[in-house]
Amino acid sequence: MLTNKLIAARTGLAALVAAGTLAATLPAAQAEGTVNIYSYRQPFLIEPLLDAFTEKTGIETEVLFLDKGLEDRIAAEGSNSPADVILTVDIGRLMNAKEKGVTQSVEDETVNSEIPSEFRDPEGHWFGVTTRGRVVYASKERVDQDTITYEELADPKWKGKICMRSGQHNYNIALFASMIAHHGEEKAEEWMKGLKANLARKPSGNDRAQAQAIYAGECDLGIGNTYYVGLMINNEKEPEQKDWAGAMKVLFPNSQDRGTHVNISGMAMAKHAPNRENALELMRFLGSAEAQSIYAETNYEYPVLPGAEVSETVQSFGEIKPDSLPLADIAKNRKAASEMVDRVGLDDGPAS
Amino acid sequence: MTAHPAPTAPLRERRFPRVRGEPHGAARFTSLVIASAVLLPIATILFIALSGSGEAWPHLLRYVLPQSLGTTLLLLGLVATGTAITGVGAAWLVVGYDFPLRRLLSWALVLPLAVPTYLAAYAFGEFFHYVGPLQTALRAVFGFESARDYWFPDIRSTWGAALVVTSVTFPYVYLTTRVVFLMQGRNIADVARTLGARPARVFFRILLPVARPAIVAGLALVMMETLNDIGAVEYLGVRTLTLSVYSTWLNRGSLEGAAQIASVMLVIVFLLLTAEQWARRKQRFHSARGTQMHVRPPRLRLAGLKGWLATGVLSLPILSGFGVPLFVFGRYVSRRLYQFADPQVLQAFLTSVAVAGVTALATVIIALLLLNAMRLSRSAYTMGLVRLASIGYALPGTILGLGLLLSLAAIDNAVDQAARAYGGFSTGLLLTGTAASIVIACTIRFLALAESAIRSGLEKLPPNLDQAARSLGKTANQSAMAILLPLLKPAILTAAILVFVDTVKELSATILLRPFGFRTLATHVYENASRGVVEDGAVAALLIIATAIVPVILLSRPLMRDHNT
Numbered sequence: 001m002l003t004n005k006l007i008a009a010r011t012g013l014a015a016l017v018a019a020g021t022l023a024a025t026l027p028a029a030q031a032e033g034t035v036n037i038y039s040y041r042q043p044f045l046i047e048p049l050l051d052a053f054t055e056k057t058g059i060e061t062e063v064l065f066l067d068k069g070l071e072d073r074i075a076a077e078g079s080n081s082p083a084d085v086i087l088t089v090d091i092g093r094l095m096n097a098k099e100k101g102v103t104q105s106v107e108d109e110t111v112n113s114e115i116p117s118e119f120r121d122p123e124g125h126w127f128g129v130t131t132r133g134r135v136v137y138a139s140k141e142r143v144d145q146d147t148i149t150y151e152e153l154a155d156p157k158w159k160g161k162i163c164m165r166s167g168q169h170n171y172n173i174a175l176f177a178s179m180i181a182h183h184g185e186e187k188a189e190e191w192m193k194g195l196k197a198n199l200a201r202k203p204s205g206n207d208r209a210q211a212q213a214i215y216a217g218e219c220d221l222g223i224g225n226t227y228y229v230g231l232m233i234n235n236e237k238e239p240e241q242k243d244w245a246g247a248m249k250v251l252f253p254n255s256q257d258r259g260t261h262v263n264i265s266g267m268a269m270a271k272h273a274p275n276r277e278n279a280l281e282l283m284r285f286l287g288s289a290e291a292q293s294i295y296a297e298t299n300y301e302y303p304v305l306p307g308a309e310v311s312e313t314v315q316s317f318g319e320i321k322p323d324s325l326p327l328a329d330i331a332k333n334r335k336a337a338s339e340m341v342d343r344v345g346l347d348d349g350p351a352s
Numbered sequence: 353m354t355a356h357p358a359p360t361a362p363l364r365e366r367r368f369p370r371v372r373g374e375p376h377g378a379a380r381f382t383s384l385v386i387a388s389a390v391l392l393p394i395a396t397i398l399f400i401a402l403s404g405s406g407e408a409w410p411h412l413l414r415y416v417l418p419q420s421l422g423t424t425l426l427l428l429g430l431v432a433t434g435t436a437i438t439g440v441g442a443a444w445l446v447v448g449y450d451f452p453l454r455r456l457l458s459w460a461l462v463l464p465l466a467v468p469t470y471l472a473a474y475a476f477g478e479f480f481h482y483v484g485p486l487q488t489a490l491r492a493v494f495g496f497e498s499a500r501d502y503w504f505p506d507i508r509s510t511w512g513a514a515l516v517v518t519s520v521t522f523p524y525v526y527l528t529t530r531v532v533f534l535m536q537g538r539n540i541a542d543v544a545r546t547l548g549a550r551p552a553r554v555f556f557r558i559l560l561p562v563a564r565p566a567i568v569a570g571l572a573l574v575m576m577e578t579l580n581d582i583g584a585v586e587y588l589g590v591r592t593l594t595l596s597v598y599s600t601w602l603n604r605g606s607l608e609g610a611a612q613i614a615s616v617m618l619v620i621v622f623l624l625l626t627a628e629q630w631a632r633r634k635q636r637f638h639s640a641r642g643t644q645m646h647v648r649p650p651r652l653r654l655a656g657l658k659g660w661l662a663t664g665v666l667s668l669p670i671l672s673g674f675g676v677p678l679f680v681f682g683r684y685v686s687r688r689l690y691q692f693a694d695p696q697v698l699q700a701f702l703t704s705v706a707v708a709g710v711t712a713l714a715t716v717i718i719a720l721l722l723l724n725a726m727r728l729s730r731s732a733y734t735m736g737l738v739r740l741a742s743i744g745y746a747l748p749g750t751i752l753g754l755g756l757l758l759s760l761a762a763i764d765n766a767v768d769q770a771a772r773a774y775g776g777f778s779t780g781l782l783l784t785g786t787a788a789s790i791v792i793a794c795t796i797r798f799l800a801l802a803e804s805a806i807r808s809g810l811e812k813l814p815p816n817l818d819q820a821a822r823s824l825g826k827t828a829n830q831s832a833m834a835i836l837l838p839l840l841k842p843a844i845l846t847a848a849i850l851v852f853v854d855t856v857k858e859l860s861a862t863i864l865l866r867p868f869g870f871r872t873l874a875t876h877v878y879e880n881a882s883r884g885v886v887e888d889g890a891v892a893a894l895l896i897i898a899t900a901i902v903p904v905i906l907l908s909r910p911l912m913r914d915h916n917t
Contacts, residue, residue, distance in 0.1 A: 036868065042879050042880070043879055044879070044880070044888070062868045062869060063868075064866070064867070064868050065863070065875070065879050066863060066864065067863065068598065068601075068602060068750050068860075068863075068864065069750060069753070069754055069757070069864050072607065072754060072757070072758075073757060073864065076757050076758050076761035076762075076784070077761055077764075077765075077781060077784060077785075078761065078765050079765075080764065080765060080768055080778075080780055080781050080785075081781075082781075082785065082868070092603075096605055099605070166586075166589055168595075168598075168599040168603055170602070170603065173603050201506065201508070202506075202508060202509065202589050203589055204508040204587070204588055204589025205477065205508065205587065205589070209477075212481065212482075212483060213482075215482075215483065216481070216482030216483055217482070218482065237684075237687050237688065237887060238684075238687075238887055240483065244483075334603060334604075335603070335604045335605065337603075338599060338603035338604050339411055339415070339604070342411065342415040342416050342599075343411075343415050345415075345419070347589065347591055348419070348591070
């Protein structure tokens with residue numbers, strides 16, 4: 001039948017055009033003078049850094065943003081993996097990458113001189129490039145005190161007053177892991193039960209939603225990362241977010257004793273990096289003063305390079321005293337922390 | 353039981369007669385090849401699950417599964433009830449009655465399909481929040497000062513998640529049910545009415561039983577969509593099985609444990625599909641003649657206030673599933689209009705359309721091949737394979753993507769090794785290094801959609817058409833090409849559009865599998881949203897909705913041809 005043939009011809013043509021379009025979107029991932037990055041960090045966040053890198057070295061960058069399964073993908077790709085550098089957040093993920101065998105050791109004088117030893121793997125499999133504090137957001141109106149401890153969050157005086165995101169989120173898991181490392185599992189579990197009893201509502205949303213909730217009067221305290229506050233204060237497009245940030249103050253927990261829990265964002269060299277030299281060049285750059293100040297200015301994180309300045313916004317929160325607990329101890333306790341969250345039923349909220 | 357046999361034209365027929373004397377080895381072989389390709393990622397996940405030690409289970413059984421299984425079942429139940437009432441009710445009103453704005457509403461009811469659950473959840477969260485427009489208005493009207501002065505339901509709950517998912521998935525039920533009501537419901541209903549039955553009786557005793565297979569088919573899609581959702585439940589803090597899969601995998605580093613929970617989910621899906629089969633048993637309604645699809649008896653007129661009441665009631669699901677997301681993202685977009693000129697967004701748009709187009713085409717062809725094999729050989733074996741081939745839809749995208757990644761990468765590496773050993777050159781990653789893997793993933797994922805849409809079309813065709821063609825000397829394949837395919841055109845179009853829309857919305861498998869520089873609208877939104885800056889992805893979010901609307905409107909057009917003749 002003529003019409004059938006016509007339909008077939010048309011569909012065929014459509015398929016060809018579509019396939020052509022697809023092929024056109026495929027870049028040359030392994031061209032000379034490039035470095036391939038598998039990143040858990042958002043592209044627009046690292047874009048200014050990578051632009052500066054390319055300008056300085058002439059090496060082009062290709063970024064693939066991946067969240068869940070980044071390590072699994074590199075492992076599956078095996079020796080054919082195009083990945084050179086892995087950029088990710090959270091110590092647990094960095095250690096996981098090492099354990100999965102998708103990273104390689106880097107011994108480089110420049111990198112080691114830039115990044116203090118407490119922020120890197122002793123065997124050179126991963127390096128921290130920024131830190132972020134897990135702090136307490138407190139309502140300016142309803143909370144008088146200007147200091148707080150994590151331990152205090154379990155105090156019944158806060159009953160029905162605390163908001164947080166899911167206990168299974170890796171930022172909270174790391175915080176709980178640090179509690180286990182400091183107090184042992186039994187005490188940490190007691191503490192978590194107290195925290196659960198103090199919740200104002202079921203854990204949900206992201207860190208910013210907790211600030212919103214304080215503004216709304218749903219809770220007096222929220223747990224969140226420092227840089228979210230910076231993002232809200234400087235949000236010109238949604239000025240209402242400045243009001244949310246304006247309704248609260250940042251308290252650095254335990255600043256009087258062991259210090260505030262910090263986590264890192266970091267980098268690692270992929271095991272089968274096809275462009276090893278370029279990758280090394282990038283790693284050196286990310287630890288340099290120039291890159292560190294871009295990190296500080298665009299995402300309100302703390303640089304790891306000794307002497308590098310934090311942004312003005314972050315300075316306004318006050319001085320941070322980081323907890324000196326080794327990162328490896330946090331990573332070690334993650335599984336226990338995650339199971340504890342289930343056991344306590346933290347994510348069920350205060351009611352049950 | 354059997355439904356009330358239609359007194360007029362529709363006749364009940366058990367099944368297509370199996371053709372004897374013709375070899376169907378080819379059809380069988382095709383179905384086997386396709387099914388095994390489709391089952392590849394699922395088999396990989398099962399394999400991983402089996403390779404695990406089970407050390408995670410004491411913990412899972414005690415603290416995780418009872419709770420998350422309960423939540424999942426509650427969510428499924430709520431969503432099923434919600435979508436059934438909304439979808440069937442809307443279809444009944446639109447098909448049987450005339451009221452103001454009926455034609456507009458009849459296609460606008462499909463619009464919520466264009467909104468992905470992860471965007472809907474975010475939009476609902478903002479809209480119903482304390483600082484959102486609704487509560488702000490309430491406070492202004494009643495003079496409340498803070499959240500402590502009044503009670504407002506929390507959207508961040510299982511009920512809230514059910515509302516979100518219901519709002520954007522009820523069109524599946526609406527679409528499948530409406531077709532049945534259109535094609536034969538009204539004939540039967542009219543007969544019942546002339547015999548003196550009241551409208552409610554007509555609805556419950558005649559229309560509902562006739563539409564049951566279609567309703568169940570729609571509900572099955574809704575259930576699978578609910579099961580695989582991660583975006584909405586994660587954002588709204590609802591601890592479903594899917595969420596447990598992720599915390600086991602990512603926080604406890606146990607891919608095996610995660611695969612084991614995913615396998616539990618597959619069991620639920622299998623039960624769902626079995627229930628679907630059971631609900632559809634012995635239920636086949638065909639039109640006697642092809643022309644019947646175009647003859648429409650008149651609708652009942654709802655006059656005055658009643659008519660406007662119907663209009664108002666039908667606007668509610670549209671406002672909820674489409675209006676709220678449009679409102680929330682529209683406001684962000686109005687402050688970022690310049691982003692429409694962003695070459696990245698434009699490129700993401702083109703990539704989305706290209707991938708979705710190729711995927712829709714591939715999925716429809718595969719679904720047709722599978723259904724043809726089923727038509728020719730109704731053995732339990734073929735039927736089972738076709739059933740199995742559709743369970744990929746219910747797996748969370750990341751898990752399906754991971755299964756596919758592991759198996760495709762193994763193939764890639766084997767090919768590469770062979771090429772190195774014998775040809776002295778490297779092929780690199782042929783599948784996982786290119787967009788091919790995404791097309792494969794989406795095809796596998798959305799095969800259930802295409803298969804279900806085309807099958808319901810096929811089942812409505814009178815079997816004597818096929819029989820007549822063959823008794824006149826056509827072979828089974830000639831009959832399929834010359835007679836069935838043209839008649840199935842609306843069903844095929846529906847299938848292609850559903851797959852297209854869902855591929856545009858697809859996020860989790862795409863994120864995991866995409867090659868360098870490959871950006872779709874969904875990944876663009878996510879790159880922004882994952883840092884909590886959803887606003888910056890608003891333009892892309894609106895484009896997703898817009899891209900999905902065009903085919904959704906196309907989808908409504910063939911269904912619109914129900915004007916009075």
